[in-house]
Amino acid sequence: xxxxxxxxxxxxxxxxxxxxxxxxxxxxxxxxxxxxxxxxxxxxxxxxxxxxxxxxxxxxxxxxxxxxxxxxxxxxxxxxxxxxxxxxxxxxxxxxxxxxxxxxxxxxxxxxxxxxxxxxxxxxxxxxxxxxxxxxxxxxxxxxxxxxxxxxxxxxxxxxxxxxxxxxxxxxxxxxxxxxxxxxxxxxxxxxxxxxxxxxxxxxxxxxxxxxxxxxxxxxxxxxxxxxxxxxxxxxxxxxxxxxxxxxxxxxxxxxxxxxxxx
Numbered sequence: 421x422x423x424x425x426x427x428x429x430x431x432x433x434x435x436x437x438x439x440x441x442x443x444x445x446x447x448x449x450x451x452x453x454x455x456x457x458x459x460x461x462x463x464x465x466x467x468x469x470x471x472x473x474x475x476x477x478x479x480x481x482x483x484x485x486x487x488x489x490x491x492x493x494x495x496x497x498x499x500x501x502x503x504x505x506x507x508x509x510x511x512x513x514x515x516x517x518x519x520x521x522x523x524x525x526x527x528x529x530x531x532x533x534x535x536x537x538x539x540x541x542x543x544x545x546x547x548x549x550x551x552x553x554x555x556x557x558x559x560x561x562x563x564x565x566x567x568x569x570x571x572x573x574x575x576x577x578x579x580x581x582x583x584x585x586x587x588x589x590x591x592x593x594x595x596x597x598x599x600x601x602x603x604x605x606x607x608x609x610x611x612x613x614x615x616x617x618x619x620x621x622x623x624x625x626x627x628x629x630x631x632x633x634x635x636x637x638x639x640x641x642x643x644x645x646x647x648x649x650x651x652x653x654x655x656x657x658x659x660x661x662x663x664x665x666x667x668x669x670x671x672x673x674x675x676x677x678x679x680x681x682x683x
Contacts, residue, residue: 424636425609429528431665434559435643438468440650445471450479454486457653461546465658466565466644473649474552477507477675484548484677487653491544491678495520503675510549510674512561512666519610526670529663530607531566531635534656534678539593540602543656544678549644550651552673561666562643563652563674565659566635568603572596574634575627582627586617595628602657607632635660646672 427433443456453471460467475483481504484490493502497520501509512526522529535543555561572580583596583603595605595615606613608628617624634640644652654661666672 424633424638425530425607427638428564428636428641429530429662429664431528431560433664435562435564435641437643437645438464438466438565438652440468440470440645443469443471445473445475445649450483450486453651454483457483457546457548457651458487461653461655461658465567465655466642467653468644469651470647471649471651474550474675475651477503480548480550480675480677481506484679487546487548487679488682489680491680497521498523506677508676510672510676512668512670512672522610526561526666526668528665530610531632531660531662532606533604533660536604536606537588537591538604540597540604540657543604543680545656545681546679547654547656547661548651548677548679549654549674551646551648552675553648553671554646555666555670555672558645560664561670561672562664563646563661564641564643564664565654565661566640566642568601568658568660570640571603571631571634571660572601574637575630579627579630582617582619582623583631585619586615586624586627589614589616595631600657603631603660605631605660607635646674 457467490506492505510523513524534547584594586595615624615628
């Protein structure tokens, strides 16, 4: 398991990239950009558009509102990285070692569903990211995505059914929901998460481990090709996301808003 994770999140491997679709901002309105991001991400889990130049923070928020409900950043630990309540500035800093500050660490960010500890109706539907500046080394601090349906196909019917009745201790929702299926799972190696299931703790732990092994299969991993003006929408109901290791105070600067589908 550790070897598989290290292979995927190494800073020295350049993963295959999602296709970059031109969508010059100024030609397309925010309404058109929102429509393209939602439709493309619904089709393939991740939509990646090259709009030519980054949006302002205010325009990024307005784009989010055209997709759904933009979620405010409420965690006090990240306040200093926030802009206008909704936009999170993602830049590598010195590693503080705090779980809440993982998005700003130069270390790898392990695979997860965003807000996996929350019920499905309270999780964001999309993580919308735009690039202001990119690293000179494309292999450093890559945002990578792994399709949930591909992970599900790596599991046996018994394992998948076990995950449908498996819960993180203290939570109110299962690890897998819906026929699709939709995972609510974060790599337990970086948390103190424990799991319970109608099938028993041993079966729950084994099924979670099998799912994480599938997540880190290298053939399933693709990256977002960041450069200034690239914007991406990651569908949190279809895709796990992670980040490879980078450098402290690297040049990469992304901005993030989280959006929940309306209805």
